[in-house]
Amino acid sequence: MKIEIKRINEAVNLQATNEEGKSIVMDGSDAIGGMNLGMRPMQVLLASLGGCSSMDVLSILNKQRQQIDGYEVVINGEREPGVEPSLFKDIHLVFKVKGQVDEEKLKRAIDLSMTKYCSVAKTLEPTAQISYSYELNK
Numbered sequence: 001m002k003i004e005i006k007r008i009n010e011a012v013n014l015q016a017t018n019e020e021g022k023s024i025v026m027d028g029s030d031a032i033g034g035m036n037l038g039m040r041p042m043q044v045l046l047a048s049l050g051g052c053s054s055m056d057v058l059s060i061l062n063k064q065r066q067q068i069d070g071y072e073v074v075i076n077g078e079r080e081p082g083v084e085p086s087l088f089k090d091i092h093l094v095f096k097v098k099g100q101v102d103e104e105k106l107k108r109a110i111d112l113s114m115t116k117y118c119s120v121a122k123t124l125e126p127t128a129q130i131s132y133s134y135e136l137n138k
Helices: 041-063 103-117 119-124
Strands: 003-007 014-018 023-026 067-079 088-100 129-136
Touching: 023 041, 041 067, 041 088, 041 103, 041 119, 088 103, 103 119, 103 129
Parallel strands: 088 129
Antiparallel strands: 003 014, 014 023, 067 088
């Protein structure tokens, strides 16, 4: 796996590109000279957690022939205040699913992702308390 990071402007606006040419834009806050033109790296990390777990959950539910009409994950992360580096200490994910989905199958898919399959969750576990919940057809 290879990622290339290139500076876009004279500040800290960066573009990360993978081997297939797909990219994301990152930037810093005004406080560090950024212009808020992209997600901050720690926001990208939370997005990666949501993406990784979503790929697992959706794959598992699709294999179980569950009809998913709507899907969203809301992630809140709290970082250690006043220290450098400021690591995530608490992260909570809420999986919001709509459709003809068996609740037990949804719960099991999320549990499997978060406790076994999601590599990003496993990477964050040593420093962050990760919790999760779900809403079905709300």
